[in-house]
Amino acid sequence: MTSTAAPLPNSLARVVQRFQRLSNPKQRYEQLVWYAKRLKEFPEGDKVPENKVPGCVSQVYITAGLDQGKVWYQGDSDSALVKGLVALLVEGLSGLSPEEILQVSPEFIKDTGLNASLTPSRSNGFYNIFQKMKEKALQFLSK
16 A cells, blocks of 8 residues: 655654653653753743634644745643644654645654554644644645
8 A cells, every 4th residue: 555645754753762762651741741841931922813724633733934935933832732733743743845735744743653642632732733733734825
């Protein structure tokens, strides 16, 4: 079976590989918490409805800026594990062009092994965060 999805950008492939090296759910959760701690402070003023990720049980916010043709994300959540998911995506997608981001298939989420460890609502939230980031990248193309 050959995949028609574009290969993962290097930054996201590195994140996926980190999770693939972890053999059990506890280690994956610890990795998520590590990512969460690395996330930059999120400005309170950016916690507005247009930055809120819909469909998440936790409060999740994503912002994006464009600098020299590359998208740079920031994000936050009130849940440590979800904040780790946000951080994983921020690290994996920041610094890519809007076009590169839009080519990324959500299939990579399965490759991390996290979907097996996450509750269905968190797994759905992870997908919703990813979709919000793609939506923000798309906005830069339509300007």
